[in-house]
Amino acid sequence: MKSVKSKQRLNEMRTPARSKQNLAQDRDPVQVYCRLRPMQRESDVSCMKIISPTTLLLTPPATALSYRNEGSKTMKYTFKEIFPPEASQQEVFDKVSLPLVEGLIKGKNGLLFTYGVTGSGKTFTMTGEPQNCGILPRCLNIIFKTINDFQAHKYVFKPDKMNMFDIQNEAEAMLERQQELHKFKTGKKNNSNPDLAMASTDITKVEGINEDNQYAVFVTYVEIYNNSVFDLLEDGPPISRNLPVKIIREDAAHNMYVHGVTEIEIKSAEDAFDAFYLGLKRKRMAHTTLNAESSRSHSVFTIRLVQAPVDEMGEAVIQNKKFLNISQLSLVDLAGSERTNRTKNTGQRLREAGNINKSLMTLRTCLEALRENQINGANNMVPYRESKITHLFKNFFEGEGQVRMIVCANPRAEDYDETLQVMRFAEMAAEVEVAKPQVIDVATTIGLMSGRRKANRLFTTARDNMARPEAKDLDLDLGLVYSLGPDFPSLELNSSQAAHIIKELMAHLEMRISRRETLKRSKAVKDERLRSALLDLEKESLEVRSENSSLRGQLAASERRIRALEERLTATENASLTHQRKLAEMTEYTSSLKRDLQEKEYLLNQNKFEKEKQKKILERKYNHKIAAEQEKAKEINTEKERLRNAVEEKENCLRKVKEALNVDMADRGDNFDYPRSTTEIGAQTSHFTPGSTPRALPAHLLTPFSSAPQSRDTPTSRRGVAVANPRHRRSLSADGRGWVEHAPNKLVPMGTVMKPSMTNSKIVNKLTTVKDIANSKTSKYCLISQEQDTDGELETKLYKGDVVPTCGGGAQVIFNDVEMLKQFSPTRESQRLSSNSCARHSGKRRDTASSPPQTPSNTSKKQRVDDE
Numbered sequence: 045m046k047s048v049k050s051k052q053r054l055n056e057m058r059t060p061a062r063s064k065q066n067l068a069q070d071r072d073p074v075q076v077y078c079r080l081r082p083m084q085r086e087s088d089v090s091c092m093k094i095i096s097p098t099t100l101l102l103t104p105p106a107t108a109l110s111y112r113n114e115g116s117k118t119m120k121y122t123f124k125e126i127f128p129p130e131a132s133q134q135e136v137f138d139k140v141s142l143p144l145v146e147g148l149i150k151g152k153n154g155l156l157f158t159y160g161v162t163g164s165g166k167t168f169t170m171t172g173e174p175q176n177c178g179i180l181p182r183c184l185n186i187i188f189k190t191i192n193d194f195q196a197h198k199y200v201f202k203p204d205k206m207n208m209f210d211i212q213n214e215a216e217a218m219l220e221r222q223q224e225l226h227k228f229k230t231g232k233k234n235n236s237n238p239d240l241a242m243a244s245t246d247i248t249k250v251e252g253i254n255e256d257n258q259y260a261v262f263v264t265y266v267e268i269y270n271n272s273v274f275d276l277l278e279d280g281p282p283i284s285r286n287l288p289v290k291i292i293r294e295d296a297a298h299n300m301y302v303h304g305v306t307e308i309e310i311k312s313a314e315d316a317f318d319a320f321y322l323g324l325k326r327k328r329m330a331h332t333t334l335n336a337e338s339s340r341s342h343s344v345f346t347i348r349l350v351q352a353p354v355d356e357m358g359e360a361v362i363q364n365k366k367f368l369n370i371s372q373l374s375l376v377d378l379a380g381s382e383r384t385n386r387t388k389n390t391g392q393r394l395r396e397a398g399n400i401n402k403s404l405m406t407l408r409t410c411l412e413a414l415r416e417n418q419i420n421g422a423n424n425m426v427p428y429r430e431s432k433i434t435h436l437f438k439n440f441f442e443g444e445g446q447v448r449m450i451v452c453a454n455p456r457a458e459d460y461d462e463t464l465q466v467m468r469f470a471e472m473a474a475e476v477e478v479a480k481p482q483v484i485d486v487a488t489t490i491g492l493m494s495g496r497r498k499a500n501r502l503f504t505t506a507r508d509n510m511a512r513p514e515a516k517d518l519d520l521d522l523g524l525v526y527s528l529g530p531d532f533p534s535l536e537l538n539s540s541q542a543a544h545i546i547k548e549l550m551a552h553l554e555m556r557i558s559r560r561e562t563l564k565r566s567k568a569v570k571d572e573r574l575r576s577a578l579l580d581l582e583k584e585s586l587e588v589r590s591e592n593s594s595l596r597g598q599l600a601a602s603e604r605r606i607r608a609l610e611e612r613l614t615a616t617e618n619a620s621l622t623h624q625r626k627l628a629e630m631t632e633y634t635s636s637l638k639r640d641l642q643e644k645e646y647l648l649n650q651n652k653f654e655k656e657k658q659k660k661i662l663e664r665k666y667n668h669k670i671a672a673e674q675e676k677a678k679e680i681n682t683e684k685e686r687l688r689n690a691v692e693e694k695e696n697c698l699r700k701v702k703e704a705l706n707v708d709m710a711d712r713g714d715n716f717d718y719p720r721s722t723t724e725i726g727a728q729t730s731h732f733t734p735g736s737t738p739r740a741l742p743a744h745l746l747t748p749f750s751s752a753p754q755s756r757d758t759p760t761s762r763r764g765v766a767v768a769n770p771r772h773r774r775s776l777s778a779d780g781r782g783w784v785e786h787a788p789n790k791l792v793p794m795g796t797v798m799k800p801s802m803t804n805s806k807i808v809n810k811l812t813t814v815k816d817i818a819n820s821k822t823s824k825y826c827l828i829s830q831e832q833d834t835d836g837e838l839e840t841k842l843y844k845g846d847v848v849p850t851c852g853g854g855a856q857v858i859f860n861d862v863e864m865l866k867q868f869s870p871t872r873e874s875q876r877l878s879s880n881s882c883a884r885h886s887g888k889r890r891d892t893a894s895s896p897p898q899t900p901s902n903t904s905k906k907q908r909v910d911d912e
């Protein structure tokens with residue numbers, strides 16, 4: 045009979061659905077929390093104030109509709125708890141969701157939904173952000189942390205497509221795992237998401253897990269859009285316009301479920317995130333296809349935890365579907381409520397808004413009806429079926445479970461009217477009561493002792509340890525496993541087999557009695573052993589105690605020593621502090637010195653830089669000057685070239701004249717022999733050109749008084765035509781530009797008529813300073829010298845040159861002409877003969893083919909010599 049009863053209890057405990065008899069059960073109100081989001085802009089005005097951890101005050105702004113109707117009447121709303129804008133995700137999770145997860149682990153159902161105006165933070169609260177995850181990822185994390193060591197192998201529990209689960213044995217499960225492995229190898233894609241950073245959130249375990257159960261987690265993710273249910277985890281192509289709409293059905297235990305929904309078995313939090321992100325991705329793709337927005341749909345993520353007890357050996361799951369416990373936690377992110385006339389939506393949006401508002405209104409109506417029924421004991425029909433969302437969660441309100449709601453609110457005044465509606469709904473929802481879930485430990489009802497799995501583990505460890513060589517001397521009794529044997533056989537008494545069943549039962553009971561006796565005996569032996577072990581322990585304990593008291597004495601002495609050391613340490617620390625202070629001062633002083641040094645180094649560098657700059661400027665200037673000098677030298681060369689050309693031209697002219705004269709004389713019968721060429725003339729003139737070879741010039745061009753050339757063979761001489769050489773002036777020829785006349789102190793007066801005279805000149809006897817020639821006025825230089833020739837005649841030479849400024853600021857004299865003045869007596873033969881040598885100049889003698897005219901009046905003769 046006991047077995048029948050336990051069967052009944054098992055059937056009751058399996059699902060969230062409870063029939064009307066639950067009304068008599070303990071009930072809990074729907075727990076409503078409120079979370080305020082931070083204001084987006086500083087200019088936003090808040091219409092809310094938290095006046096206590098549970099009370100919120102709403103003040104209507106002048107722009108609100110309700111202000112027109114009700115004036116500035118403030119409204120107070122009470123919640124289980126209010127989370128201010130600065131509340132963290134962890135805080136919200138700990139207060140709201142952790143108890144639901146604890147319930148789930150213990151086999152209880154839970155429903156959590158976020159409700160609020162669009163943009164009030166529902167999704168932020170439920171899903172969160174990658175680095176600041178919300179309730180959903182935290183739930184997944186903590187569930188897996190808790191059940192990790194007690195998970196069943198994959199496919200041991202398998203959805204039966206009717207909202208229940210089958211249990212497979214290890215071999216079947218392994219076969220399916222292998223098939224899955226093969227599927228993966230043949231290219232099943234991985235949906236891992238980079239946002240999995242959420243997985244790293246550090247969350248501790250939930251306490252109180254039943255260690256004698258094996259667990260498996262299954263998830264589904266559906267979306268309710270325009271009052272149609274879509275499966276977000278369905279395999280296949282991304283959601284298209286032909287969305288397969290799912291229907292809601294009731295299972296054998298009167299639980300509502302989405303028929304044909306994809307339920308994925310999850311083995312780790314990472315797998316769960318993969319599934320969640322796959323759903324999110326499909327949701328976004330679907331919304332893009334449908335041109336919809338995420339806030340326009342309700343999304344429901346359901347975690348189902350299946351647990352079943354392990355057998356008496358503590359190893360495998362008991363292969364009995366009836367022992368399964370299925371608990372579920374549904375996390376619902378409701379679409380944002382809004383007033384259509386405020387958003388001015390049209391077309392598709394208006395339809396969406398209409399559907400959202402309709403489903404939220406249905407939720408409200410259902411809760412109102414429930415509340416009425418609960419308060420007044422009425423039996424009004426609750427219109428769950430009018431909306432998919434209420435239809436799906438009917439069991440939570442009709443059956444057992446914990447229902448929690450987070451009302452998200454944006455405190456800005458703009459949202460006041462919508463927020464007011466949300467608050468009214470929340471107030472009403474908080475009055476609805478839901479039956480407290482009851483959970484029965486199946487194992488105890490069927491006589492299984494707790495700690496089976498632990499015992500099995502210890503047993504296995506001990507057996508493994510015994511196999512180790514160091515344990516061979518140990519006397520261990522692994523003994524019996526304390527179990528009364530297999531399950532009771534079927535106890536259903538029907539007339540035909542009653543005798544047989546009773547017989548079977550008697551045999552079973554006898555076996556159990558004998559087993560009990562054996563166990564008792566074994567227990568007595570073990571008790572005895574335990575007692576002696578305890579005695580040994582007691583003895584050991586006494587020894588330890590005495591040792592302990594001696595150690596205490598030592599400890600006290602040590603403590604005294606430590607105190608003394610501590611005092612010394614304090615004194616040393618004080619001294620150290622003083623030193624540190626000094627060190628800090630010195631460091632400060634050093635750093636100030638360093639700063640000074642750096643400043644000075646900086647100035648030094650600046651000076652250096654300035655100097656470099658100056659140097660560069662000077663170099664540039666100097667280079668300019670050199671370039672100018674070179675330019676000038678080039679000009680001079682060009683000028684010289686021009687003059688040379690002019691001389692050549694004139695030479696040509698003269699040659700032509702000479703030829704003409706020759707012809708003329710020949711006509712007249714004169715036989716006058718002129719030199720044929722300039723080489724015959726022998727007189728050479730050279731311009732001063734640094735590095736150039738002196739060029740030949742006809743002699744008659746070199747002498748100011750040169751007459752027509754006369755042949756030596758010719759007895760008669762004839763005066764030639766005086767030709768003016770523009771370059772070679774005769775006496776008084778110095779032009780008017782600034783001359784420096786450098787003459788010896790005592791010039792011998794010669795009493796000549798052809799006295800060189802230089803106007804605008806400066807006479808110096810000695811060049812003492814550079815300024816004598818290096819100034820802007822001086823451009824010519826003349827050095828006058830007097831010597832005696834071999835005949836004792838006085839010879840005056842004028843070395844003439846151009847003063848050219850140099851780039852260094854000085855001047856150089858380039859000698860380009862020598863004038864010579866010489867007197868001799870016409871009566872002296874020797875003097876006459878030597879007249880030819882007059883054309884000679886120190887080291888550079890010129891031979892003139894023609895002699896100057898031998899006239900008495902022409903006693904003074906001047907010859908020009910171009911010299912370097």
Ligand SMILES: Nc1ncnc2c1ncn2[C@@H]1O[C@H](COP(=O)(O)OP(=O)(O)OP(=O)(O)O)[C@@H](O)[C@H]1O
Pocket residue numbers: 080081082129160161162163164165166167168169338339340379380381452
């Ligand atoms: N408590 C909060 N702290 C910081 N930011 C928040 C908070 N609540 C909401 N937000 C921010 O506000 C914005 C809107 O939030 P969210 O998308 O969660 O609103 P919603 O109510 O889900 O909107 P909808 O109904 O349109 O989907 C997001 O950028 C989110 O990051």
